[in-house]
Structure formats: structure tokens, C-alpha cells
Amino acid sequence: MFHSHIRTVAAASALILSVGVFAMGSRPKGDDEAVNSRIAPVARVELAAPSAAGAVVGDRSGEQLYKTTCITCHEAGVANAPKFGDKAAWAPRLALGLEGLMKSVIAGKNAMPPRAGSDANDTELARAVVYMANKAGGKLTEPAAK
Numbered sequence: 001m002f003h004s005h006i007r008t009v010a011a012a013s014a015l016i017l018s019v020g021v022f023a024m025g026s027r028p029k030g031d032d033e034a035v036n037s038r039i040a041p042v043a044r045v046e047l048a049a050p051s052a053a054g055a056v057v058g059d060r061s062g063e064q065l066y067k068t069t070c071i072t073c074h075e076a077g078v079a080n081a082p083k084f085g086d087k088a089a090w091a092p093r094l095a096l097g098l099e100g101l102m103k104s105v106i107a108g109k110n111a112m113p114p115r116a117g118s119d120a121n122d123t124e125l126a127r128a129v130v131y132m133a134n135k136a137g138g139k140l141t142e143p144a145a146k
Ligand code: HEC
Pocket: 065, 066, 069, 070, 071, 072, 073, 074, 078, 079, 080, 081, 082, 093, 096, 100, 101, 102, 104, 105, 109, 110, 111, 112, 113, 115, 116, 117, 118, 120, 125, 128, 129, 132
């Protein structure tokens, strides 16, 4: 309890210190509002808790989600998962289109659990489907971010 309190205080002071240094380095005299608006994006990035890969959960790219989640089965083709980049394995699936593929991913299909067992939202899942499909010869278009 005591130790974890120390750690929290230390982390908080490190954050304040780094924001402070950033502000001092770029502060035009007497222009606090402009400084605040420049600091804001930095603070937001700190608080959004990016994962190790720098991906923000809820707004991951298809490649980021693939590399943290889908890769588990699709890289090696576990349990008949169509392998990454395998055009022959993907061709009949591409025929389903993005909508059909999304139905499979959201509901799950055979050894693939619903939402591929991930915490990803629909936009992230669609991006990952497009990423994988297009690396296997597809020409799907990524949906616009919500
Ligand atoms: C636990 C293993 C596993 C994980 C993790 C996984 N998949 Fe799958 N996936 C499968 C298997 C197995 C199939 C083949 C299902 C079948 O047709 O029998 C499949 C098929 C698919 C298909 C083709 C669906 C169809 O209707 O033909 C898509 C698209 C897909 N996966 C996308 C993804 C995406 C995107 C992720 C990551 C977010 C992911 N998968 C993660 C196992 C997995």
C-alpha cells in the first residue's frame, strides 16, 4: 500500500515534470493560452494509455490489430484459419465481400470465436479484415472511421 502510493506519486511528478519541461522549452512570453493548447495533445496522448506498439485501443489500424490479435491464428493457419497472404486460401472468402466477412468475424466461424476473441470495435475489426484480405489479393476499401 505504502509502496504503491510512492509509485503513483513518482509517476505523477514525472508527468508534471515532462509537461513542465515541454512548456518551458516552447513558451512565448505571456501567451499561456497558446501554450496550453500546444500541451493539450501531449497530455491526451499520455492519458490514452497506448499499448506497447503505440496503438490506441478503440482506434487501432488493421495492421496493429492483426499484429496483436489475428496473427495468433492467421499467421500459421491454426485450425484451418486462412493463412496471411495465402491467395488460394483467401480467394473463396474474398467472394463474400467485406460485409460477409464481417458477419463471420463478428459472429465467429468454426474455430474463430465471436469478434475473433478480441476487444476490438466494429471499425477496428473491419480494418483488420481489409488489411488481411488485401494482403491476399483482395481489393477491399477500409470503412471510414466512426
Ligand atoms: C483463435 C484463432 C483465430 C483468431 C485469433 C482469428 N481468427 Fe480469423 N479465422 C480463424 C479460423 C479457424 C477461420 C476459418 C473459419 C472457417 O471458415 O472454418 C478464420 C477465418 C477468418 C476470416 C474468413 C471468414 C469467412 O467467412 O471465410 C476472416 C475475415 C477472419 N478470420 C478475420 C480475422 C480477424 C480480422 C482476426 C483478428 C481480429 C481474426 N480473424 C482472428 C481463426 C482465428
